[in-house]
Amino acid sequence: MLDIARVREDFPILQQQVNGRRLVYLDNAATTQKPRQVIEALVRYYETSNANIHRGIHTLATRATEQYEAARARVARFIGAAGPEEVIFTRNATEAINLVARAWGDASVGEGDEIILTVMEHHSNIVPWQLLAARKGARLRYAGVTPGGQLDLDGLRQLIGPRTKLVAVTQMSNVLGTIIPVGDIAEMAHAAGALLLVDGAQGVPHLPVDVSRLGADFLAFSAHKMLGPTGVGVLWGRTELLETMPPFLGGGDMIAVVREEMSTWAELPHKFEAGTPNIADVVAFGAAVDYLEGVGMANVRQHEEELTALALDRLRRVPGLRVFGPVAAAERGGVVSFAMDAAHPHDVATIADGYGVAIRAGHHCAQLLMRALGVPATSRASFSIYNGEDDVEALIEALEGVNRVFGVGRERAAIR
Amino acid sequence: MWDVSEPLFDDLYRELILDHYRRPRNRGPLAGANLQAEGVNPVCGDEVHLDLQVEDGVIRDLGFWGQGCSISQASASMLTERLKGRPLDEAEAVTGKVRSMLVEGAPPAPELGDLAALEGVAKLPVRVKCALLAWNVLLEALRQATAAAQEERNG
Numbered sequence: 001m002l003d004i005a006r007v008r009e010d011f012p013i014l015q016q017q018v019n020g021r022r023l024v025y026l027d028n029a030a031t032t033q034k035p036r037q038v039i040e041a042l043v044r045y046y047e048t049s050n051a052n053i054h055r056g057i058h059t060l061a062t063r064a065t066e067q068y069e070a071a072r073a074r075v076a077r078f079i080g081a082a083g084p085e086e087v088i089f090t091r092n093a094t095e096a097i098n099l100v101a102r103a104w105g106d107a108s109v110g111e112g113d114e115i116i117l118t119v120m121e122h123h124s125n126i127v128p129w130q131l132l133a134a135r136k137g138a139r140l141r142y143a144g145v146t147p148g149g150q151l152d153l154d155g156l157r158q159l160i161g162p163r164t165k166l167v168a169v170t171q172m173s174n175v176l177g178t179i180i181p182v183g184d185i186a187e188m189a190h191a192a193g194a195l196l197l198v199d200g201a202q203g204v205p206h207l208p209v210d211v212s213r214l215g216a217d218f219l220a221f222s223a224h225k226m227l228g229p230t231g232v233g234v235l236w237g238r239t240e241l242l243e244t245m246p247p248f249l250g251g252g253d254m255i256a257v258v259r260e261e262m263s264t265w266a267e268l269p270h271k272f273e274a275g276t277p278n279i280a281d282v283v284a285f286g287a288a289v290d291y292l293e294g295v296g297m298a299n300v301r302q303h304e305e306e307l308t309a310l311a312l313d314r315l316r317r318v319p320g321l322r323v324f325g326p327v328a329a330a331e332r333g334g335v336v337s338f339a340m341d342a343a344h345p346h347d348v349a350t351i352a353d354g355y356g357v358a359i360r361a362g363h364h365c366a367q368l369l370m371r372a373l374g375v376p377a378t379s380r381a382s383f384s385i386y387n388g389e390d391d392v393e394a395l396i397e398a399l400e401g402v403n404r405v406f407g408v409g410r411e412r413a414a415i416r
Numbered sequence: 417m418w419d420v421s422e423p424l425f426d427d428l429y430r431e432l433i434l435d436h437y438r439r440p441r442n443r444g445p446l447a448g449a450n451l452q453a454e455g456v457n458p459v460c461g462d463e464v465h466l467d468l469q470v471e472d473g474v475i476r477d478l479g480f481w482g483q484g485c486s487i488s489q490a491s492a493s494m495l496t497e498r499l500k501g502r503p504l505d506e507a508e509a510v511t512g513k514v515r516s517m518l519v520e521g522a523p524p525a526p527e528l529g530d531l532a533a534l535e536g537v538a539k540l541p542v543r544v545k546c547a548l549l550a551w552n553v554l555l556e557a558l559r560q561a562t563a564a565a566q567e568e569r570n571g
Contacts, residue, residue, distance in 0.1 A: 344485035346460055347429075350543060354425060362460055376461045376483055405429050406486075 002295065002303045004388040010035040010291075011386050021356030024394040029174050029202060029335050029382035030360055031224045034288070038227060041287035045280045052276055054253060068279050071286030072269070078289045079219065080210035081236055085268040088235040088242070089282055093201040094124040096220035096235035097168075099272060100197055101128035103245040104218075105166075111137035114163040116194075118143040118151055119368040120173045120180075125199040126368065129168060138165070145372050149176045149325035149332075157188050164194040171203025175364045175378065176325030177308070177332035179207070186215025195241070201225055205384075206304055206333045208297040211236055227384075228288035229281040235272070242268050249274040300385055304334035307383050311336050311392045318399050320408055324373060334383035337364075340399070342406035345379040351405055352379075355398035357391075427536035428543075429486070432494075437486040442496035446479035453557040454482075455549055462488040462546055466495075466553045470561055474503050485546050487537055492550035494531050499554075508558055511551050518544050 008014050013033050016023050025033060045067065051060035053068050069084065076084040090096045109115065115129050119142050133140050143156035151169075160167065167189040172179050182198055189196040198216040203209065205226035211219055218241070223232035237245075247254055247265055251274035256264040265271045292300065309329035315321055320341035326332045340348055345361035352359050360380045363370045370376060381395055449467035456463050462484030469477040478500060480492040499507050509527070516522040517535055524532035537547045 346462075346485040346543070346546065347487070350428070350540065351425060376463075401425075405425050406434065 002299060002385060004386065007295075007386045010037065012036060012039070014386060018356040018358070019354050022394070024355075024357040024387075024391045026381040026383065026387065026391060026395060027358045027360050028384040028387070029225070029364075029380065031230070032205065032227050032384050033386070034229065035227055035291050037291050038229065038284050038287045042229060042280055042284040045283045049283075050280070053279055054270070064279060067283045067286070068277070071282045071289075074286045074289045075234060076236075078293060079204065079236060080212045082212070082239060086236055086239055086242065088237070088269045088272040089277055090233040090235055091231055091278070092224070092233035093199065093220040093222040094128075094233070096218075096233045097125055097197070097199065098128045099235055099248040100218050100220075100237070101132045103248045103272070104195075104241070105129075105132040106135065107246060109133075109136050109138045109165050112163060113138045113165045114141055114159075114161065115139070116141050116143065116156065116159050116164055116167040116189075118156065118169050118180075119145055119372045120151060120176065120178065120366065121168070121170055121368070122174050122199065122201065123365040123367070124201070125168055125170060125197075129166075139163075142368065145176075145178075145369065148327070149173075149178055151178065151180055153181065153184065156185065160188050160192045160194065162192065164189070164192050166195050166197060168197040168199065170199040170201075171209075172206065172333045172335070173325070173366075173369070174202050174335060175337050175366045175369050175380065177335035177337075177382075178326055179203070179331060179333060183213075183215045190215075202333060202335065205292075207301055217241055223281070223285040223288060226288060227291055228285035231278045232281045232285045239268065242272070245272075247274070248272050251275045253277075295385060303385060304383050304387075305329050307387055307389070307392065308332060308334045308336065310389060311381065311383075311395070314392055314396050315399075318396060319403060321399065324378060334387075335380065336382070337378040337380045339375055339378055340402060342408045343402050345377045347406070348379045348399070348402050351402045352395070352398040355394065355401060357394050357398045359395070428540060430533045430536065432530055432533040433486060433490040436490035436493040440480075440489060440493040442477075442479050442493065442500065444479050444481055446477055448477065449479070451557045451560055453553045453560065455553040455556065457484075457488070457545055457549055460484070460546070462549055464488060464492045464550045464553050466492070466550065466557055468557050468561075470504065473505075475499050475501065475507060480550065484549070485543075487534075487543055487546040488549050491534060491547045492553075494534070495550045495554060498529060498531055504558060504561055507554060511554055511558075514551050515548070518547050 011033050049063045051064040053065040072087050073084045076087045141159045144152040146152050186196045195217040197218040200219045200221040204221040219236040221234050224230040254266050254271050254274040256266050315323050322339050324337045349361035362377050446467035448469045451468040454465040464482040467479045478496050513525040517524050518538050521538045524535050534547050537543050
């Protein structure tokens with residue numbers, strides 16, 4: 001059981017009022033807030049250790065390199081990687097997926113080959129594959145979503161064939177919260193000789209993840225959605241795959257020897273980290289991983305599942321409100337999308353903000369899913385470890401306020 | 417009943433705006449339209465289509481359709497009501513006054529009439545583009561009208 005009051009004390013940004021009310025931050029699927037420990041690690045790095053890494057001889061360069069590589073080792077341990085060399089730092093999950101699409105895709109996907117996606121994917125797990133398909137004459141195929149908000153697993157199975165080179169799926173829908181059976185999909189993909197890339201941007205921050213058992217060949221995620229700073233993403237890949245892949249970007253730090261015509265590449269993971277990386281934010285990301293490990297990912301998951309169950313129950317009792325996605329909290333992460341009969345999602349978000357409640361409204365970078373759901377946009381509340389039952393109650397109060405403003409249940413004139 | 421932030425909501429969601437949202441005026445495509453324009457806010461997906469029937473420099477009739485938030489759709493509905501039967505140059509002038517009110521926070525000009533109800537939107541920068549959408553679509557239609565008139569003169 002999480003002590004929410006104590007957790008909140010670690011998050012300075014939550015100690016404020018918005019529009020005269022306690023800030024209730026429910027936009028965690030977009031980005032989470034940062035605990036004091038992460039902010040302090042960032043400041044401490046700049047105040048005590050800042051230098052460029054990997055080639056310096058002096059004390060600060062050594063210190064900065066040690067801290068940067070220590071963060072890599074912590075991330076590797078956090079996700080159960082075989083070793084730190086399997087963890088490549090990028091700018092974000094999007095760049096991690098683009099790295100695979102370029103470095104692996106350009107070398108491995110040819111004309112007529114197929115890449116299998118789902119309509120639940122975030123645009124970051126669609127557009128890089130569209131670009132690859134256009135470059136190579138490959139074909140994209142999409143698995144659908146069931147009326148209950150689950151991935152159509154049978155449909156996906158039928159799409160996988162002899163031309164399938166890659167299956168790329170989210171671990172958890174950023175709209176519906178649906179947890180995807182990655183292990184089953186890995187079996188299907190591997191049986192067909194295809195690889196599996198998992199977009200863990202939503203999954204890794206909220207579910208215990210062990211890549212040695214996940215079944216994925218690549219896993220992409222972002223630091224800023226898991227209490228870490230913006231500007232850092234991770235690509236995890238199996239060593240034997242990463243070793244066969246050519247570099248993504250060229251430049252300093254990713255080479256072994258440079259000659260006039262050609263160069264040789266540095267060892268993993270440096271082959272994929274050209275130029276000075278985001279050292280300070282990677283170091284602070286290490287502190288975020290420490291924080292999550294301190295809480296325990298099983299506890300994170302249990303807390304968010306309980307909160308989601310409460311939110312689903314309370315939301316369904318709001319008049320004129322429809323919840324999208326799986327009914328059972330056990331089948332979903334802490335992400336709840338909904339629509340209200342009375343008001344468009346943007347109006348819902350504006351009024352909620354008036355109550356100090358931060359939720360998101362829009363297509364959530366998932367236009368294919370919006371089309372499958374038959375809505376232009378949804379409102380979305382998403383949870384993190386500092387959210388409690390009081391936040392759910394504040395959300396419900398705000399949504400009842402939406403109904404009042406839009407005159408649901410009675411004429412608005414009567415209350416003015 | 418209102419325990420929080422009542423002024424914000426009252427100012428933004430005025431009864432007139434909600435009324436236009438619930439009961440849009442001049443909604444639907446126009447059979448005799450000779451000018452058409454449409455616009456989308458890519459960030460939020462708000463969508464407005466505008467059909468105009470223009471004769472002798474006067475907007476004889478107009479209709480709109482689309483989807484989106486209350487502000488975007490009410491603004492479009494109010495636009496059609498305000499400009500039906502009005503000359504093109506008045507449409508342009510009113511558009512300028514709406515922009516001043518929404519973008520610069522100018523007090524609503526008297527000729528705006530009911531459109532003054534959109535005044536509260538100016539205080540919420542993220543929603544200004546919702547209210548402006550229909551007016552940007554109108555400007556596109558007016559540009560077409562000008563170009564067509566020019567062509568006629570040249571031809």
